Amino acid sequence: MAEYDEHQHDVLVIGAGGAGLRAAVEAAAAGVSVGIVCKSLLGKAHTVMAEGGVAAAIGNVDERDNWQVHFADTMRGGAYVNNWRMAELHAKEAPARVKELEAWGAVFDRTPDGRILQRNFGGHRYPRLAHVGDRTGLEMIRTLQDRVIYDKVDVFMEFTVVDLLRDGDRVVGALGYDRERGAFHLFKCKALVLATGGIGRVYKVTSNSWESTADGIGLAYRAGAELIDMEFVQFHPTGMVWPPSVAGILVTEGVRGEGGVLRNKLGKRFMFDDIPPLYRNQTADNEEEGWRYTQGDKNARRPPELLTRDHVARCIVREIREGRGSPHGGVFLDIAWIKERIPNAAEHIKRKLPSMYHQFKKLADLDITKEPMEVGPTTHYAMGGVRVDADTQMSTVRGLFAAGESAAGLHGANRLGGNSLSDLLVFGQRAGEHAAKFAKQNPAGRIDPQQVEDITRRALAPFEHASGGTGESPYAVQRELQESMQELVGIVRTEDEMHQALEKIRKLKERAQRVEVDGNRMYNPGWHTAIDLRNLLVTAEAICRCALERKESRGAHFRVDYPERDERFGKVNMVTRPGRDGSAEVRMEPIREMPAELRQIIEAMK
């Protein structure tokens, strides 16, 4: 029998990014006992990297903004396959969630009359993003972290959950290990919230940290929960491309919000060449109008650089493929040019975009107030994830909840910038509230010792295989998966390449069974990488299979063999669950009919 420490809580939260922390705060406020497990130290989760801001229709900068406009923007951005109920709740509740952060100590940038300042962002009709320079994520995570430490919440730092435990149709716990000793821990709970964030590490070029190994998706899937929308992976248009060691690191959309423009090597602003019909009415058709928009002119339309991320990323890929890219395989993003327009431009840029200035200065030896940056698309965000009920955030397995990036539905086929930070607040709060409610209404379940035994045995297998370095390396399997997905299931997809990817994944799955690790269980990154492989592989497979089924192009999902939107697919979601033969099974499911009042909002704002 495996040895382990035992812990018991009413609500267990996995992940301490924005969604997990917000869920923990809410559950603790409901008076239940709460544990929070995180892979890193508190406050280091990927939320810390969010730059541009949090979207909420507070209307401080433009009073025409309201929840209806935010709802319509989110649905349009998601190409209408979003869970409309989530989009409605999100738009309605985001303002209260942002304002309450201020009561907890957050300090957003201010308007001249002292209220929360809001900035422009892609796909949002009005200035809507509350922000702190370009380090909004840090502000949010620190505010939530500094609240949680005073609450009655047990924090387990540098712990990883390997699998969930079930009692019949319900999740009743989780089995994990601590990094420090490599010892196992059994967490018993009445309700469990997955807030594990993203999947970026499925790909080679990503803005995500090592933590984004799709844990929540793997855990939920193996516990029998359904996934949804897995084909929709957002490639952020602007990641760093040079030097190679920093490729993928995010360059905030805020650069474009402040007037930054995209140019090809000929110096042309290529975004004017292709403005989608759905956005033509609200996009500037000349440089002058675009500039006025970024400077707050309410009568001007937004420049095409601020079109949705999926579209901007594809335009950049087109420029690069057709030979008009920058020297290191990207395009130019220029904010320095604003010196032609405003006095003290260098100071202005440093004040508005301090961490971008710092990042390029330190990592690329480049002064963004003087020279253009080189940027290209980077894997950024999973719109898909664990399927949840819009109101309660419960998955299709009882007692298992999900929130934030690991859950799915709000963003449809493409997420608008700023909507992830509001997502994690709105649905983190809801998940915490309903998990606490579930815990109060249900008795503790039974822990099955056989499940515990199986999980620990599987987790230790890489040590059993140790052959002194001649066997399969977890790093090699991980790298090959990342390269295959980057190459075959990236921004531009075709049937043939995706079949190749599936075949590759099948082989990698076999190899993953045989990976071996050196050393002992103490803080052993090789072992951690071996364990994370299962989550990466199942996620890669789900992405492939869903992308194969969606025979059209929509939002972030672009297929050269089906380059147009097909309205038959506009009314369905792809649902993934474990099939009998061990591979992922995908089915199409019709989207529930939208109530008339929401439909009217969308029609009125088209």
Added chain:
Amino acid sequence: MSSSATFRIWRGDAKGGEFRDYQAEISEGMVVLDAVHQIQARQANDLAVRWNCKAGKCGSCSAEINGFPRLMCMTRLTDLPLSEVVTIQPLHTFPLLKDLVTDVSWNFRVKKTVKRFTPRPADAADGSWRMAQADVERIQEFRKCIECFLCQDVCHVLRNHRLMDQFAGPRNFVNVANLEMHPLDTQNRLPDLKDRHGIGYCNITKCCTRVCPEEIKITDNAIIPLKERVVDEHYDPVTMVLGKIFSGFRGKATTAAKR
């Protein structure tokens, strides 16, 4: 730039260990963390290193590089003399867990002893407040802190004198400054600063400011103003006499100091 370089990395745990030399291939733009990752993937799968964002935003990968406390992800190899061996060792001030990873949990425990943010009642009916940009900018500097704990590592009160039970350290003073100068906060943390958090031990050598990757002026903007407030409150003879006469006076003096 040469195509390879030698990295001398501390390997071991609380029981003991040694420096080991590794060769890593060097390419353009690499940072120290890239070299450590390459060594980990190719030569030492079990080499323990803490990291996350790799962009200087999370403050996880703190270490001592050639004896200087830095973030590994923001230290470019071109800034180091690669003709010589590059030495990488864990933070000295905190207990070693394994290789480059130390137990920094003490910092989190101390933070909990700081009185929490306590805002004044909302200014507007909708529950919101009004603050001027100029007023928030002062504490936004402190809120940039990424909790890398390099300032704690370098501070001699902790590093050499080991006064962990009497002294909260620069990171925590930055946090207290953030709360004390917060335009909305109503708490008084000065007695704690003096007694529990031992601000008097700081003799403003400014080592913390020098290592801060966020370039926060820790000594000038956080610690010195806090020290002045402590002095004003506790050693100003007029305040002391009046404080004895009017028991409610001290609270008002603190509020005045906040402005």
